[in-house]
Amino acid sequence: MRIGIDTRDLKTATTGQKTYLEELCKAFSQHKDDGFTFIYFTSSVPQYKGKNKFFKIAEQLSLHFWKQCILPLKAAWNRCDILLCTDYFVPYMHPGFKTAVVFHDAFFFEHKEHYHPLQIALFKHLALPSAKRCTYIIVPSEYSRQQIIKHYTQLPPEKLVVVYEGPKSLTHYAENDKGAEILLRLGIEPQSYLLHVGVMNKRKNIPALIYAFKKVRDKGHPFKLVLAGSLHTSRYIDDSEAILAAIAATGLEQDIILTGYIADNELAALYRHAFMYVFPSINEGFGLPVLEAFAYRLPVIVADNTCLPEIGGDAVLTFNPFDVNDIAARIELLINEPETREQLQQKGALRRQLFSWEKAADSILSLFRKALSHK
Numbered sequence: 001m002r003i004g005i006d007t008r009d010l011k012t013a014t015t016g017q018k019t020y021l022e023e024l025c026k027a028f029s030q031h032k033d034d035g036f037t038f039i040y041f042t043s044s045v046p047q048y049k050g051k052n053k054f055f056k057i058a059e060q061l062s063l064h065f066w067k068q069c070i071l072p073l074k075a076a077w078n079r080c081d082i083l084l085c086t087d088y089f090v091p092y093m094h095p096g097f098k099t100a101v102v103f104h105d106a107f108f109f110e111h112k113e114h115y116h117p118l119q120i121a122l123f124k125h126l127a128l129p130s131a132k133r134c135t136y137i138i139v140p141s142e143y144s145r146q147q148i149i150k151h152y153t154q155l156p157p158e159k160l161v162v163v164y165e166g167p168k169s170l171t172h173y174a175e176n177d178k179g180a181e182i183l184l185r186l187g188i189e190p191q192s193y194l195l196h197v198g199v200m201n202k203r204k205n206i207p208a209l210i211y212a213f214k215k216v217r218d219k220g221h222p223f224k225l226v227l228a229g230s231l232h233t234s235r236y237i238d239d240s241e242a243i244l245a246a247i248a249a250t251g252l253e254q255d256i257i258l259t260g261y262i263a264d265n266e267l268a269a270l271y272r273h274a275f276m277y278v279f280p281s282i283n284e285g286f287g288l289p290v291l292e293a294f295a296y297r298l299p300v301i302v303a304d305n306t307c308l309p310e311i312g313g314d315a316v317l318t319f320n321p322f323d324v325n326d327i328a329a330r331i332e333l334l335i336n337e338p339e340t341r342e343q344l345q346q347k348g349a350l351r352r353q354l355f356s357w358e359k360a361a362d363s364i365l366s367l368f369r370k371a372l373s374h375k
Contacts, residue, residue, distance in 0.1 A: 001372060002037045003028075003365075004080035004097070006071055008063075009087045011047045014230070014261075015199050016288055017104065019168050021086045026169070027361035036365065039078050041071060060118060064126060067091055082135070082368050088123065092130040098371055100136045100364075103160075105285030106147040111203065114237040128154055135371040138163050138364065140286035143307035163364055164311075166357035167291035170268040179265030183273060186226070186257050193224040193257070194331065195274035195298070197267065197289045198281075200229060201237035205280040205303070205321050207246040212280075212327035214250040221335055225252075228259045228270055271296040276334050276341070279308060280321045287311050294352035299344035301330045311355075315347035 005028070009021050028038050043066045048059040072091040075083045082098045083091070088108075090101040108115060108123045115123075131137050131152075137159045139145045145160050173179055183190065194213065200206055206227065213225045231240045247256050262270070271277075277293035279302040287308050293300045294315065302308040304318035312318075317340075319330040334341050 001035055001082075001368065002039060002078065002080050003368060004039045004041055004075045004078060004083040006067075006083070006085045006087070006090075007040045007042045008047075008066060011042065013087070016286070017087055019288060020102070020104070020165060023166060023169060023357040024086065024361060024364075027357040028365075030358065031361065031365060034365075039075075039080060041074050043070065057118060060122065064089070064122060068093070068126070081372050084364070088127045088131075090127075090130045090134060092126070092133065094133070098135045099130075099133065100138060100367070100371075101131050101134050102138045102140075103131065103144070103148055103152075104140055105144050105283075106151040107203075107283070107285075109151040110147065110283065111237075114202065114234075116236060128152055131155055134159065136161050136367050138367075140165050141307040141310055143310055144285045161367060163360050163367075164355050165286050165288060165291075165360055166355045167295050167352070168264070168288060169357075170264055170271065170292060171295050173265045173268035175272070177265050177269070179263065179267075179269040180273075182259075182262065182266040182269050186259065188224055188226065188257065188273075190273035191275050192222075193226045193274060195226050195228065195270060195277050195293075196279065197228045197270075197277075197292070199233050200227065200231050200239050200243055201233050202239045202242075203237070203281060203283045204239065205282045206239060207242045208321060208324055208327060209278060209280045210243070210246040210250060210252070210256060211324045212331065213256070214252060215324065215328035216331050216335070217252065217255065219332060221332070223255075223275060223335070225256045226259065226270060226274070227256065228262055228267060230261045231258055268296075271298065274298055276301065276331070278327075278331065279303060280319075280327060281306070281308070282321050284308055290316065291352060291355050294348035297345045297349055299334050299341040300348060301334065313347075313351050315344060315351035317344065 048055045067089045072093055075097055076095050080097045084100045086102040090099045139160055142162055145162055149157050277298045277300045284306050290311050301317045302312050303321035317330050320326045
């Protein structure tokens, strides 16, 4: 079985989509002796990552020329049986091969204000018609599946298949890895900070976390809050202005640490030494940091909406992300109750075992076997 995989996204994506593709390719590599041949396709054209509007539009058009013209020709020339794209967009025409695509969420319709009108138009007129012609549309959670069915009504529900993801591969970084130096650089001690990881965009609800953290500090708890991830992002989803305003309003400039982009070894050190993980997002398709926190035996509290309770199960405490008092109360509960922290750590370690990229790869390859058995 010859499986083509579009890896162009590795050059442009910086968040969960990149992790998804990286980890899945690693897991696929374990199946080379199982009758599979994996063929990785990428564009030789340099990708533009700047902020110039003209070049950003040109980059979008280049992406879709690759998707709709170059990629299907490469897949056909290499005699692929099936082509997988993990970034919503897949070729409409697929001569001699089948296609599968990953839809991570329904954000393009749920949060239209977070995208350029050109992106919305391309998604509506290219991504959705092409996905409709796929053999399978892979989604990361049952919540995402239901939202996609609700918002993308032209997609056949029977083609939507839930395949759970796994955590980012960070645990291989040793305790003495130089990434631990980040604690010294940031001026924090082990077990002295609450942690949040992710790009600071609007749906992450970071200002609410900051105001809740202020209430916790006012109760005399001397913790710091570490916000790990890039502060500035696309102007349509950039929440940096509100985040900086919230920090200034609370007067906690010395106690809220913005790391900016950090390398994986540094991220591993931040997970390893955190006191707890807090995830106040108001919309997620899967929520990879929950599993990453489980991998480091952190007690985890999450928003009580979207997919987060589904992924966290009984290993997380939940709160209303629109209620600052409720967020603060959950943080205080974990600070004051070591027994609860220990219970969550134990449950998280067990819950973590249900999710892995090896299981995800096995599930996807099983789908491909099924698809090609009917070829």
